[in-house]
Amino acid sequence: MLTWPELRQRRDIIAAIDWELTPREAFEAYQIKGPEGWRHRGRGESYYFYLSTWRGEAKVYLMRRSLKHSEEIALAPVPPEMAQALALRDDGQQMPRGQMAIDQAIRQWLRQELQV
Numbered sequence: 001m002l003t004w005p006e007l008r009q010r011r012d013i014i015a016a017i018d019w020e021l022t023p024r025e026a027f028e029a030y031q032i033k034g035p036e037g038w039r040h041r042g043r044g045e046s047y048y049f050y051l052s053t054w055r056g057e058a059k060v061y062l063m064r065r066s067l068k069h070s071e072e073i074a075l076a077p078v079p080p081e082m083a084q085a086l087a088l089r090d091d092g093q094q095m096p097r098g099q100m101a102i103d104q105a106i107r108q109w110l111r112q113e114l115q116v
């Protein structure tokens with residue numbers, strides 16, 4: 001996993017981030033057995049942020065996903081109060097379980113941090 005300072009230097013990764021992709025959309029896009037999976041078979045890698053609520057945590061990760069692999073690339077140092085506020089607005093039980101789409105406030109904070 002990259003540290004936040006390392007990620008800030010990786011302009012190639014930052015340029016590839018899909019700021020609108022949600023965990024649910026990524027899950028559906030890369031599941032070959034999913035009802036719409038056939039539409040995305042030609043899709044390469046995707047990078048997106050999500051809020052993990054797994055086991056009570058409220059952490060924002062950058063994820064890289066492809067048809068064969070998924071990997072957490074970096075842990076974003078989002079202010080804990082922002083992450084917790086988003087976690088409290090939803091139970092995090094949607095598919096995939098424990099993963100939530102980031103909201104506008106967190107998206108804006110990340111874009112500022114990454115100078116996008």
